[in-house]
Amino acid sequence: MLLDDLNLQQREAVKQIEGAVMIIAGAGSGKTRTLTYKIAYLLEQGISPYNILALTFTNKAAEEMKERIIDLTGNTAKSILMGTFHSVFARILRLEADRLGYVRNFTIYDTDDSKSVIKSIVKEKHLDEKLYSPSFILDRISKAKNNLFSSTDYLNNTELLTEDRMVKRPEIANIYKEYNFRLRRAMAMDFDDLLFNLNVLLRDCPDILDKYQQRFKYIMVDEYQDTNYSQYLIIKKLSSKHGNICVVGDDAQSIYSFRGATIRNILNFKKDYKNATIYKLEQNYRSTQNIVNAANSVIANNENQISKEVWTENEYGRKINYMNLDSDREEAFYICSAIRQRIEEEYAHYKHFAVLYRTNMQSRALEEALRLRNIPYRLYGGISFYARKEIKDILAYFRLVSNNNDNEAFLRIINYPARGIGNTTINRLKLLAAEQNTSLFNVSVQLNTLPSDINKATRDKIVEFCRMISSYSKLLDTENALNLGEEIIRFSGIKIELHKEETIEAEEKINNIEELINSLQSFVFKDDDILIDELTGEEIYQQNRTLTTFLSQVSLMTDADMDLEDNDKVVLMTIHAAKGLEFPYVFIAGMEENLFPSMLSLTSRADTEEERRLFYVAITRAQKELLITSARMRFRYGELVFSEHSRFIDEIDPEYLSQPLHTKKAFPAGNLNGNSNSNTQNTKKPILTLKKKSVSSDSKLELPKPIGGVPAHMLNKYEVGQQVVHASFGKGIILILDGEGDSRKAVVEFEDKGKKTLILRFAKLEIL
DNA sequence: AGGTACTTATAGAGT
DNA sequence: ATAAGTACCT
Numbered sequence: 001m002l003l004d005d006l007n008l009q010q011r012e013a014v015k016q017i018e019g020a021v022m023i024i025a026g027a028g029s030g031k032t033r034t035l036t037y038k039i040a041y042l043l044e045q046g047i048s049p050y051n052i053l054a055l056t057f058t059n060k061a062a063e064e065m066k067e068r069i070i071d072l073t074g075n076t077a078k079s080i081l082m083g084t085f086h087s088v089f090a091r092i093l094r095l096e097a098d099r100l101g102y103v104r105n106f107t108i109y110d111t112d113d114s115k116s117v118i119k120s121i122v123k124e125k126h127l128d129e130k131l132y133s134p135s136f137i138l139d140r141i142s143k144a145k146n147n148l149f150s151s152t153d154y155l156n157n158t159e160l161l162t163e164d165r166m167v168k169r170p171e172i173a174n175i176y177k178e179y180n181f182r183l184r185r186a187m188a189m190d191f192d193d194l195l196f197n198l199n200v201l202l203r204d205c206p207d208i209l210d211k212y213q214q215r216f217k218y219i220m221v222d223e224y225q226d227t228n229y230s231q232y233l234i235i236k237k238l239s240s241k242h243g244n245i246c247v248v249g250d251d252a253q254s255i256y257s258f259r260g261a262t263i264r265n266i267l268n269f270k271k272d273y274k275n276a277t278i279y280k281l282e283q284n285y286r287s288t289q290n291i292v293n294a295a296n297s298v299i300a301n302n303e304n305q306i307s308k309e310v311w312t313e314n315e316y317g318r319k320i321n322y323m324n325l326d327s328d329r330e331e332a333f334y335i336c337s338a339i340r341q342r343i344e345e346e347y348a349h350y351k352h353f354a355v356l357y358r359t360n361m362q363s364r365a366l367e368e369a370l371r372l373r374n375i376p377y378r379l380y381g382g383i384s385f386y387a388r389k390e391i392k393d394i395l396a397y398f399r400l401v402s403n404n405n406d407n408e409a410f411l412r413i414i415n416y417p418a419r420g421i422g423n424t425t426i427n428r429l430k431l432l433a434a435e436q437n438t439s440l441f442n443v444s445v446q447l448n449t450l451p452s453d454i455n456k457a458t459r460d461k462i463v464e465f466c467r468m469i470s471s472y473s474k475l476l477d478t479e480n481a482l483n484l485g486e487e488i489i490r491f492s493g494i495k496i497e498l499h500k501e502e503t504i505e506a507e508e509k510i511n512n513i514e515e516l517i518n519s520l521q522s523f524v525f526k527d528d529d530i531l532i533d534e535l536t537g538e539e540i541y542q543q544n545r546t547l548t549t550f551l552s553q554v555s556l557m558t559d560a561d562m563d564l565e566d567n568d569k570v571v572l573m574t575i576h577a578a579k580g581l582e583f584p585y586v587f588i589a590g591m592e593e594n595l596f597p598s599m600l601s602l603t604s605r606a607d608t609e610e611e612r613r614l615f616y617v618a619i620t621r622a623q624k625e626l627l628i629t630s631a632r633m634r635f636r637y638g639e640l641v642f643s644e645h646s647r648f649i650d651e652i653d654p655e656y657l658s659q660p661l662h663t664k665k666a667f668p669a670g671n672l673n674g675n676s677n678s679n680t681q682n683t684k685k686p687i688l689t690l691k692k693k694s695v696s697s698d699s700k701l702e703l704p705k706p707i708g709g710v711p712a713h714m715l716n717k718y719e720v721g722q723q724v725v726h727a728s729f730g731k732g733i734i735l736i737l738d739g740e741g742d743s744r745k746a747v748v749e750f751e752d753k754g755k756k757t758l759i760l761r762f763a764k765l766e767i768l
Numbered sequence: 769a770g771g772t773a774c775t776t777a778t779a780g781a782g783t
Numbered sequence: 784a785t786a787a788g789t790a791c792c793t
Contacts, residue, residue: 087783555783
């Protein structure tokens with residue numbers, strides 16, 4: 001019996017399937033479990049999977065939840081429409097695109113595309129490029145869209161206009177208008193448009209609203225605390241017919257207000273939905289009592305919250321270990337030692353550890369230390385796979401084939417690899433496109449019939465390029481994503497171009513492209529079963545495995561959707577990325593004022609509260625043990641910055657800390673409890689000098705030799721083709737050698753682990 | 769048109 | 784520290 005697996009509160013929340021329900025779920029209280037069982041329960045009650053819509057925060061969460069539901073109730077669950085707001089709504093928008101004057105193949109612009117559009121608008125309007133920085137403008141436009149202000153609304157809104165004038169950027173409204181115009185001309189939507197345009201669709205097309213209201217009799221929303229107004233309104237409209245809506249969230253874990261999420265959605269739920277029932281899940285199954293209590297003591301400092309008491313029956317557990325170290329390097333080494341010690345003494349595995357931090361840039365020092373200590377790790381965030389240049393290049397080819405009007409894709413690849421179409425030509429094309437009010441591709445195909453200053457030879461090259469792209473476009477609906485994709489990659493010549501470089505980096509890029517081909521393959525061939533389109537209910541086989549669908553999926557993919565793999569590796573990620581995850585051992589690094597809480601958050605009470613919630617999220621990721629570190633000085637943008645420890649440390653009730661605060665002296669790195677000796681190198685050593693310019697060869701000599709490091713002159717003994725042995729990767733053959741001195745690298749093909757790029761100084765390769 | 773050398777902006781979380 | 788943009792040379 002399904003309900004037997006749940007506690008009392010969870011069961012009550014699951015059983016109430018009619019009406020509006022809000023589940024306030026404390027950290028670790030089995031939120032996902034409750035949601036999963038609720039959907040399974042709906043199916044068990046005979047409700048059709050077609051009538052269920054479930055919106056989650058990541059695609060991966062949706063996938064996992066679906067799998068679990070299939071386990072519980074069988075294959076019918078496959079037809080439940082489940083995914084992130086953006087991916088589900090993108091699918092609906094594609095189906096109904098014509099009603100909005102879009103084509104089905106519209107492109108989804110990522111942040112880079114958006115910024116580049118803004119940049120060219122600012123340039124053409126001859127505005128001050130420093131004042132009108134793309135990120136500032138985009139942020140402003142994004143906030144407007146998330147609150148459903150169209151560019152016309154914006155232009156008529158005195159409040160917004162005044163705000164812009166106050167910050168000396170009165171032209172934002174006009175940029176917004178032009179930006180939207182250009183996106184539409186390119187048949188593109190940005191992330192916010194996916195939500196905005198669905199609102200427009202539901203507002204202007206009563207038949208469509210009715211259709212989806214009929215269809216979605218039961219709506220579930222996960223992570224409700226992180227929804228914005230635009231999302232809120234969609235849910236509200238869709239649910240207003242049947243009124244069966246269930247939202248799950250935790251106001252204490254709301255951490256996305258910077259991208260428009262508003263905690264009001266949770267706080268006002270009762271007002272918005274009459275007769276709403278609210279359930280609270282307060283028993284934590286994840287963490288020790290000490291961790292739960294410490295987290296409670298921190299979040300108590302926030303004024304705005306729904307009262308709840310998270311408690312646990314788990315063991316009391318260890319106190320939180322807080323360590324203030326001299327530098328970011330020492331912090332990283334301390335973390336490494338602590339990991340090593342726990343692995344040796346407590347039989348922990350690498351994958352049981354997560355190192356969390358506030359900003360992506362902090363990963364660098366940590367990575368370096370982990371590599372030096374031969375601790376395997378996996379980095380999340382930063383440059384994700386799909387954001388890599390070579391991948392974006394290939395995807396731009398796909399995009400242009402899929403949507404000829406995609407100007408950003410056109411600009412990216414028209415002369416990459418170089419085919420003799422330079423800046424002058426591109427500017428002339430832009431001019432023509434503006435005159436004809438159409439896309440760059442459209443003027444390019446008919447270039448020979450238009451008057452232009454472009455010479456014949458160049459014209460021919462452009463026309464030929466477009467002819468090829470067009471010929472691929474014709475195959476979009478008939479060829480699957482893999483066949484077409486591989487063909488386009490061959491046509492692009494990017495792999496040949498990279499091959500010519502003959503560097504390790506280029507080889508790596510080629511590998512990444514192969515990886516992309518793999519993902520095309522698994523996209524096309526995944527799941528041998530009959531596939532059911534959750535949206536239309538159609539049974540489909542290979543039909544929808546097109547390149548366009550692949551692109552849509554890829555552009556909405558995030559790091560959180562990548563598999564954590566079964567690999568035994570320490571995980572490095574930002575706290576934002578750690579939302580919803582849990583680890584036996586958690587480190588929170590960089591607990592310093594102006595870093596966490598971030599300097600930018602200290603101006604308003606609301607922002608500081610959000611930072612505190614972020615800290616709360618970080619603490620509550622830990623199951624067994626929590627370790628917090630800070631550094632007195634660290635490098636930020638190439639300069640040395642000194643900091644005090646974070647105010648949030650002082651907010652933890654000292655009762656839950658293993659040692660009194662204000663430890664002025666740094667402890668040796670291996671010293672976990674402040675009282676034992678250690679054999680690790682971490683005696684006083686010179687920190688890099690203050691002046692950034694002075695990090696010359698002299699001061700480099702001052703640095704301690706890395707453990708396992710080999711003097712540079714010893715690195716010349718390696719040769720391509722040699723058999724070598726690596727401590728953790730085993731046997732392999734050297735394929736490529738590159739670089740000089742300390743940065744000399746080798747690409748080695750290992751028997752079991754495949755190709756790896758190794759820094760020879762650290763890798764300790766033995767020649768066989 | 770394409771490549772290299774120098775300058776400058778940018779470092780807050782991410783769909 | 785680094786990526787991206789610009790100026791200048793071939």
